[in-house]
Amino acid sequence: MSKLETFHVTTIGASHIKDGKVCQDFALSGEGSDYAVVIVCDGHGGNKYFRSDRGSRLAAEQAQLAIREFMKTRFVKSQNGGKIVDNIQTNPDAFMSQLSANIIYRWREEIAKDYQCEEFTEIELAILSPKELAAFQTEEGWVSAYGTTLIAAVKTKDFWFGLHIGDGKCVTVNNAGEYAQPIPWDEKCFLNQTTSLCDEQALSRFRYYFGKEDLPMAIFIASDGVDDTFGTDEALHGFYKTVLQLFTEKGITEGVKELQSYLPQLSKKGSRDDISIAGILVRKELTKKK
Amino acid sequence: MNDLLATVPIPRRTMVLFFLVDTSGSMSGDKIGAVNEAIREVIPEIKDISAENADAQIKIAVLDFSSGARWLYEQPIESDQFVWNNLEAGGLTDMGVAFKMLNEKLSRSQFMADLIGSYAPAIFMMSDGAPTDEYMKELTELRKNKWFKVAIKVAVAIGTDANTEILKEFTGNEECVLTVRSPQALRKMIRFASVTASQIGSKSSGVGVNSSADSNQKAADFTKQIKDFEKENIEANDVQEGW
Numbered sequence: 001m002s003k004l005e006t007f008h009v010t011t012i013g014a015s016h017i018k019d020g021k022v023c024q025d026f027a028l029s030g031e032g033s034d035y036a037v038v039i040v041c042d043g044h045g046g047n048k049y050f051r052s053d054r055g056s057r058l059a060a061e062q063a064q065l066a067i068r069e070f071m072k073t074r075f076v077k078s079q080n081g082g083k084i085v086d087n088i089q090t091n092p093d094a095f096m097s098q099l100s101a102n103i104i105y106r107w108r109e110e111i112a113k114d115y116q117c118e119e120f121t122e123i124e125l126a127i128l129s130p131k132e133l134a135a136f137q138t139e140e141g142w143v144s145a146y147g148t149t150l151i152a153a154v155k156t157k158d159f160w161f162g163l164h165i166g167d168g169k170c171v172t173v174n175n176a177g178e179y180a181q182p183i184p185w186d187e188k189c190f191l192n193q194t195t196s197l198c199d200e201q202a203l204s205r206f207r208y209y210f211g212k213e214d215l216p217m218a219i220f221i222a223s224d225g226v227d228d229t230f231g232t233d234e235a236l237h238g239f240y241k242t243v244l245q246l247f248t249e250k251g252i253t254e255g256v257k258e259l260q261s262y263l264p265q266l267s268k269k270g271s272r273d274d275i276s277i278a279g280i281l282v283r284k285e286l287t288k289k290k
Numbered sequence: 291m292n293d294l295l296a297t298v299p300i301p302r303r304t305m306v307l308f309f310l311v312d313t314s315g316s317m318s319g320d321k322i323g324a325v326n327e328a329i330r331e332v333i334p335e336i337k338d339i340s341a342e343n344a345d346a347q348i349k350i351a352v353l354d355f356s357s358g359a360r361w362l363y364e365q366p367i368e369s370d371q372f373v374w375n376n377l378e379a380g381g382l383t384d385m386g387v388a389f390k391m392l393n394e395k396l397s398r399s400q401f402m403a404d405l406i407g408s409y410a411p412a413i414f415m416m417s418d419g420a421p422t423d424e425y426m427k428e429l430t431e432l433r434k435n436k437w438f439k440v441a442i443k444v445a446v447a448i449g450t451d452a453n454t455e456i457l458k459e460f461t462g463n464e465e466c467v468l469t470v471r472s473p474q475a476l477r478k479m480i481r482f483a484s485v486t487a488s489q490i491g492s493k494s495s496g497v498g499v500n501s502s503a504d505s506n507q508k509a510a511d512f513t514k515q516i517k518d519f520e521k522e523n524i525e526a527n528d529v530q531e532g533w
Contacts, residue, residue: 190436191410231301239298246294258292265291269300 004036004155007256008278011263013225015272021045024148025223025274026056028064035071035156038278039063042168042223044147044196045273048132050124054114055107055146059197062106063152070099071154089159092210096163100206103150103163107197111146120145140200147198151183151221155280160219161210165202167194167224170209171240172216179237182209194224218244222277229270243277252281303346305409305492306366306401307336307484308441310388312417312448313354317379321418321448324473328480330374335481337369339488346409346492351401355388356381366401385417385456386425389432396437410440410508412487415460416480418448429459442491442512444483446470465513468520478523486515 006029016023024043030036041059043052074087074095088095120142125133135141149166162170162182167189172180184207188195195205220240230236247255263275311325333350340348349366353359354377362375395401396411432438445457447469457467468483470476490512 191440228303229300231303235299235301242294242298246292249294258295262291262295266298266300 003283004031005252005281005283006030006036006038006279007252007259007281008038008040008276009256009260009263010276011260011267011274013272013274014264014268016045016274022053023274024049024053024056025225025276026053026060027223027276027278028060029278029280030064032068032071035154036280037064037067037152037154038219038221038280039067039150039152040168040221040223040276040278041151042149042166042225042274042276044149044194047127047129048136048144049147050127051111051114051145052147055111055197056148058110058114058146059103059107059148059150062110063103063150066099066102066106067152067154070095070102086158088161088210089212092161096161096206096208096210097203100163100165100208101203104197104202108143111143114146115142144196144198147196149194149223150197153219153221153278153280155215155219159210159212160215160280161208162219162221163206163208165206166196167227168222169224169227169236171220171222171237173218173220173240173244174214175217179233179240181233182211183207184209217282219280220277221279223273223275225267225271225273225275226277228273229266229275243279247281252283303409304349304366305346305488306349306351306411307369307488307491308392308411308413309350309352309484310392310413310415311352311354311377312383312385312419313356313377313379313381314383314419314422315356315380316383316419316451317448319379320473321476322377322379324476325416325480326374326376328477329484331477332481332484333369333372333374335485336488337372339485339492340369343492348488348492351395353388353391355384358384359388359391361391361395382422383417383419384423385421386423386428389425389428389460393428393432393435393438396432396435396441402437409491410442411437412442412484412491413438413444414480414484414487415443415445415457416448416476417445417457418452420451420453421456425456429456433459433462442487442509444468444487444512444516446476446479446483448476463509463513465517468516475523479519482519483516486519487512490515 008027008029010025010027012023027040029038039060041056043056075084076087078085149168151164151168151170153162164183170183186195227236230239267275336348348369350369350372351366352362443461444466445461447454447457454467458464461467470479490508
């Protein structure tokens, strides 16, 4: 019987340490009653995103809550004959759109609470340019201080989906050992530019993948500190192949520990950015490879 | 560190330095001689910058344009393997063709193939005249190219007949258009601009800056250094004459 296992690891970027900045990534992982979920959020690093560490944490937490709610209530009676159907499987487009909207809504509520509890300080505002300061004084200008990306992946025994806004990558591996990045890319994410939960049109920038066949035996999601380090898809997939090999040889628990301790080196030699990696693994498939 | 993970190869990021060189008939003699000499001399310095830079390696791509345009190599070449072949001057000034060919190569499927998550390029253009083809449409398209938008750009007007207005449109910043009036000044400018662009362009600044601020900052740093250099060297330009 296969079992879903999840993990997540995060490290502060080498350049963040050097500049005295906090880690702006946040990741989490867990299992629900019949599914596994992983989420990685990467708060933006520019001057005006000075609360993006809070933004990324709140985004991950609220996405987890939203996913929990949606997964719990996805079984509904069909219009004909009252048969119970799985909403996500019958209408994935609508499900994913509603889930995205719900995540945005929840996140905005939470950052608004944070902002109301603690207005921007003089120290936080001091680093802004006059133009940035002016933008902050508009009605919704403050939202960008919390700006973050978000990647979430959910897997059950029957399907999986990935939901994504911004940069970072989601890589899957199937039972044949083939690597893919099935979530469509957003061309607006280019070099250091990214779309964001704080964008006015954030809902339109979400993209997703839903799959019911050839389910992956491993799903990796990571912030752009990882794919910036490896540059090409070939190198990135090669890295994940090594990670899978590590998990197969050492077991997931020990493997995750070793991966965590490796991340600071990876950041130092590579992108120098914060790095977060999370994954859903099918244990049976992993142990088979032994 | 785990042995397995320690073996994972981490590629160096790449920055491409582009040279766009006018090799029309009017560049014959001292002008093209100065360009050839200057670029040949600066390659070892760029190689050193690349070797000493933990963040990135620098690759070089050269496009010369006269009647038509040609890439010196099919792909950008690593600076430690780059060999400069002297350019010869003759023909018209098909700047529009050059813009079109540059636009084609500034894409992920072409010269920017291994630059996912790497650095914006630096583009150095040199011309002594005005385009003899219909350049405007190609320049307009080039300026929409996202790699071109974020690139560090500098243009050198060689002599007083160069059309600096077009060069200003190319760089988008009149402070990055420099006029040189002698072979010595040209060599100095080529050396300074290409070394500075390489140093700034390959620097790992503000990691995680999720806006265009990173490329803007680099462009601002570059502009300031170019302006300072021009100020300090303007006397040399004034007294030296002629090609």
